[in-house]
Amino acid sequence: MPIWNKRCETMARPDIEQLQLERLQARVNRAYRNVRFYHRKFKEYGVEPEDIITLDDIRRLPFTTKDDLREAYPYEMFSVPLREIVRIHSSSGTTGSPTVVGYTKNDLRNWAELVARVISAGGVTKNDVVQITFGYGLFTGGFGIHYGAERVGASVIPVSAGNTQRQIRIMQDFKTTALVGTPSYALHVAEVMEEMGVKREQLALRLGLFGGEPWSERMRQEIEDRLHITATDNYGLSEVMGPGVSGECEYKCGLHINEDHFYAEVINPDTLEPLPYGHEGELVITTLTKDGMPLIRFRTRDITRLNPEPCKCGRTMMRMDRVMRRTDDMLIVKGVNVYPSQIESILLEIEGVEPHYQIILDRKGALDEMTILVEVSRELFTDSMSRLVDLEKKILDKIHSSIGVSARLKLVEPRTLERSQDKAIRVIDNRNL
Amino acid sequence: MLRISSLITCYGRIMALRGVSMHVDEGEIVAIIGANGSGKTTLLDTISGVLAPKSGSIKLFGQEVSGWQPEKLVRLGVAHVPQGRRLFADLSVYENLILGAYRRSSRDKRLHLEEDLERIYEIFPVLKERSSQKAGTLSGGEQQMLAIGRGMMSRPKLLLLDEPSMGLAPIVVRDIFKIISSLHKQGTTVLIVEQNAKAALSIARRGYVLETGRVVLEGTSSELTKNPEVRRAYLGKGYKHIIEE
Numbered sequence: 001m002p003i004w005n006k007r008c009e010t011m012a013r014p015d016i017e018q019l020q021l022e023r024l025q026a027r028v029n030r031a032y033r034n035v036r037f038y039h040r041k042f043k044e045y046g047v048e049p050e051d052i053i054t055l056d057d058i059r060r061l062p063f064t065t066k067d068d069l070r071e072a073y074p075y076e077m078f079s080v081p082l083r084e085i086v087r088i089h090s091s092s093g094t095t096g097s098p099t100v101v102g103y104t105k106n107d108l109r110n111w112a113e114l115v116a117r118v119i120s121a122g123g124v125t126k127n128d129v130v131q132i133t134f135g136y137g138l139f140t141g142g143f144g145i146h147y148g149a150e151r152v153g154a155s156v157i158p159v160s161a162g163n164t165q166r167q168i169r170i171m172q173d174f175k176t177t178a179l180v181g182t183p184s185y186a187l188h189v190a191e192v193m194e195e196m197g198v199k200r201e202q203l204a205l206r207l208g209l210f211g212g213e214p215w216s217e218r219m220r221q222e223i224e225d226r227l228h229i230t231a232t233d234n235y236g237l238s239e240v241m242g243p244g245v246s247g248e249c250e251y252k253c254g255l256h257i258n259e260d261h262f263y264a265e266v267i268n269p270d271t272l273e274p275l276p277y278g279h280e281g282e283l284v285i286t287t288l289t290k291d292g293m294p295l296i297r298f299r300t301r302d303i304t305r306l307n308p309e310p311c312k313c314g315r316t317m318m319r320m321d322r323v324m325r326r327t328d329d330m331l332i333v334k335g336v337n338v339y340p341s342q343i344e345s346i347l348l349e350i351e352g353v354e355p356h357y358q359i360i361l362d363r364k365g366a367l368d369e370m371t372i373l374v375e376v377s378r379e380l381f382t383d384s385m386s387r388l389v390d391l392e393k394k395i396l397d398k399i400h401s402s403i404g405v406s407a408r409l410k411l412v413e414p415r416t417l418e419r420s421q422d423k424a425i426r427v428i429d430n431r432n433l
Numbered sequence: 434m435l436r437i438s439s440l441i442t443c444y445g446r447i448m449a450l451r452g453v454s455m456h457v458d459e460g461e462i463v464a465i466i467g468a469n470g471s472g473k474t475t476l477l478d479t480i481s482g483v484l485a486p487k488s489g490s491i492k493l494f495g496q497e498v499s500g501w502q503p504e505k506l507v508r509l510g511v512a513h514v515p516q517g518r519r520l521f522a523d524l525s526v527y528e529n530l531i532l533g534a535y536r537r538s539s540r541d542k543r544l545h546l547e548e549d550l551e552r553i554y555e556i557f558p559v560l561k562e563r564s565s566q567k568a569g570t571l572s573g574g575e576q577q578m579l580a581i582g583r584g585m586m587s588r589p590k591l592l593l594l595d596e597p598s599m600g601l602a603p604i605v606v607r608d609i610f611k612i613i614s615s616l617h618k619q620g621t622t623v624l625i626v627e628q629n630a631k632a633a634l635s636i637a638r639r640g641y642v643l644e645t646g647r648v649v650l651e652g653t654s655s656e657l658t659k660n661p662e663v664r665r666a667y668l669g670k671g672y673k674h675i676i677e678e
Contacts (some may be wrong), residue, residue, distance in 0.1 A: 018436055022454040025439075026641075026648045033649070049647065050452045053439040053489075084661050106656055289652075291660075 001250045001313070004120035004152070008260050009315045013308070016259055016316065021055055023288035024263060028052055028061070031294045034079040037072060038062075040298060058263065058286065059274050063297045066099065067096045067240060071355030074096040077293050080104060085292055090138045091238040091337065099239055105179040108147065110289055111244055115148020118247030121256060121313070122232040124178050129204070131171060133181035134212065134335075135161040140242025141212055141335075145180050148244060154178070161185075164192045171203055178207040182335040183215040183223060183231070187366030190226040200228050209234060210244055212335040215323045220252075233322050237300055240285050246320055251312050254319030260430075261289045264320065265297070266306050269327040280305050282327050283320065296322045300423070301327045331427065333361065334368045336405045340426045343372060346398050352380045352391060356417050363431040370407040372399070375414050434622055440489035440499075442472075442479045449475040449491045451646040452489070457591070462613070462623040464633035464654070466667055473626040474516055475591050476643070480624070481513035484505045493591070509534045510577060512589030516596045519582040520673070522569030526560050529568050530577055533586030553582040556612060574605035581612065589609035591622050598629040610636055630667035634658050642667070 004007050011019070018098045028049045031038040041062040042048065051060055069077060076086065077100075085102035103111065124130060125229035130149045134141030142160055149156045157174055159167055161181075167191060179186060186208055193200070208223060208231040215233070223231045235255050245262055246255035257264050265274050266281040275281045287293075302323040310316050322392065331338045340359060347353050354375040362369045374395070380388065392409050400406050418425055435457040441451040451471050457463045467473050482503035489501055491499040493509060496675065512533075520529055523587060524545040530553060531642070534542055554561035557578045568579055594613065598606040606629065606677060614636050617623050627633035634640055634654040642650040642663060650660065657663050 018438065018454070018456050021438055022456070022641075022648065022651055025452060025454055026651050029644075029647045029649045053452065080661070104661075106652075106659065306520075 002120055002125065003314060004117040009117060009256070009317055011260070011316055013316060017055060019260055020263055020288060023053055024055065024058065025049070026288065027286075027288055027290075027294050028296065031296060035077060036411045037068065054364055055263070058265070061296055063272070063284065063299050064295050065299050066239065066301070069099040070097040072100075074100045075102070077295075078102050079294050087143075089140045089143075089238055089242065091140075101238060101241075104291040107241075107290055110261060111144060111241055112147040112151040114241070114244035114261060114279075115395060116151040117258060118153075118234045118244055119145065119148055119178075119180075119209055120152060120192050121249040121315070122178075122234065123207045123230060123250065124149065124152055124154055124209070128152075128154040128177045128207065129175055130154045130178045130180060131157045131159055131167070131174070131176040131270060133159055133161055133179065133185055140236070140238040144236065144239070144242035144244060145209070149180075150173060153336065154309065163366065164189060165196060168193055168196060168198055171205065172198065175204040177204050178209060179205060179227075180209045181231070182212045182231070183208075183210040183219055183233075184213065184363070184366050184368060185335070186210060186223045186227065186231070189221070190223070191365050200226075201268050208232070209247075211235060211247075211333040214322070216324070217293055218380060226348075236321070237302075239292070240287060240295060240298060240300070245285070247320075249311060249313040249315060253311065254307055254321060256311065256315050256317040256319055259317050262286065263288055264306060264318065266304065267299075269299075269301075277304075277306050277308055278355045280321075283323070285406060301330065303327060317379055329427070331359070331361065331429070333370050333405050335380075336403065338370075338403055338405060342403055343399065344426075346402060350391070350395060350398070352377050353395070354414055356414075358417050358425060360428045361429045361431050368431065370405060371410065372407050373410045373412055373417060375417055376411045380411075381413055434494065435624065436489045436490075436492040437480070440476070440491065441477060441487045442475050442484055443487050444475075447644050450479065450486070450489075453643070453646070453648055455641050455648065455651070457622060459590075459622055460620075461639065462584055462617050462625065462637040464637035464640040465624070465626045465643055466628070466630040466631075466633055466640055466657075466663075468666070470645075472645040472664075473628075473643055474595055475646075477513065477515075477624070477626050478484040479595055481511055483513070504536055507587050507589075508560050511593065512584035512591070512592035513593045513657050514580045514584040514597065515594060518576045518577055518600060520568040520579055520583075523567060524569055525565050526571070526579055527564040529583050530560070530564075533583035533629065536587060549586060549588065553585055555586075556615065557582050573601050574608065576613065577601065577605075577609055581609075581616075585616065585621075589621060591624065592616065594623065594625040596627060596629075597625070598627060598632055601665050606632055628667075630657075630663065 045062045047060050048260050069221050084104050085418045086105050087103040090098045090100045134144035208229045212236040220231050232248040236243035236245040246257040248255050263286040265284040269282040282301045283304050285298050287295045303325045304320045304323050356375040358373040360371040438454045439452045440450050454481050466618050479486050482501050485500050610632050637654050639653050640657045641648050
């Protein structure tokens, strides 16, 4: 499959490393000068920009965590004045503050370029009709893929999420050749097609580009068999940019990281020590070109391994394993990041609710289903039914509006939820990925 | 072709370069822009061997050359056209040009000197007209042409230009930059240091912005010319291209 930017994606290893060092030094100099957070952190750590003499010296720099970004809400991490920011995205917050990311014009140009590389590796060309089923909005998925697909020159259908029957009709009528979304949504599409009596042969689909949630090789096989497509995985996270950080090529043997724009490390999440290539640990990303909101050593909490060996496809960009696990308790439900603590804080704000709850995740057909069991006070249970119904509605509304995922709710009597040695079991994940 | 990493150069106890990394690929024009005192000239002087770095690496054609004497670097294919031209004012234009070939072997000179001189005269016809005139009597623009011509007499692979626009009228700057472009098209790789960011970025493919001895921005010329910070600090208001292709 074509390589979008041959000059960059097939650079010799020493050239990549030279470019990374140049960009790292320039970005560190600017972050130190322009972002109060980094200036302070560098001082605390007793490091100066000049201490970066080789790429390995990056380990002397402080980490950036999701909590740091929350504390910087909304604009404290920006490295340029707001008038130079032309786009703002945001990701859901745990306990109040979400995280905010700002892009300059140049950041948006780079973003489109990097997504163009990733979807080209996945097989998309200017002759494709690309249907994007990621949500458009504050979430980076929709817009991120959108501008990259336009850059490639494909015909882009910005359907956004939801209304599967309509999606399938559009797929038929518009002769969609590439489907973009979460892998579980692709399976759901296959199921609804069956229900609607739409045959695979009635579609022009040949490619699937999926991301936003972990999925196994088994699931890939199922998607490819049921939709008769080539399915590739791509990776990104909104704090760093959105989609476009890395993606699989046709050999499906790891995701090529756009190393001229991102410096990747894998660390031991407990000791925080960098690990050698091939060892599994937490992915840490430093942005090398972002103007709006540069990040130094951002801890992704995603677990992977790095492989610098050249790939059969000709790309020299290092590969990372598909992300299957995280170092924290974040759940991905219908492609949306959910922390149990988010749900907890919502529940605790509501009167009559006990601080005991349980999140049960199931997969019904291809789609995730989240059920929340909540203990409520005995008085409420002896009260009228209407009060319980009101309470249920209140909780559900709050969860939907602040997390963005619909859930089912069961109110239960005190001490009915299982506790193991008095430590609550917060999450039961019955989904078999 | 040229690969520099974490270069530190000091004047006594003053650190003029604080860990500069950059590269120039064969066939490129690369611009270094920055204000007065940002370390631009120090960087060129360190590359051409006029100054010795305190630490860091300079690789030319894959060979570590940091700390080498200037004449050795000239032989490797580096020509440095210094700031303020540094001509021999009392020597003729012709003599200044011939001095540019001083590192070449006598056999090479016997065979090719005249031919090279003709080539320089072709690029700079005014130098031919004034070949017997003393360099000190030339106009600023002509002196700059002579300085570049003298550099080209060593048949360089890499041409280092330090502020070629300095002290010249805009119309003369345009001529000089057209000449630099044409030298590049004939196969010379160019690293140019300029306060005149407009002119430098209009001919360069990529650029680096230096500030107090550090690189604070790098990118393609089009990225840099669009960058609000560069526009504000180095391009001024009412930016427009000086060189039309």
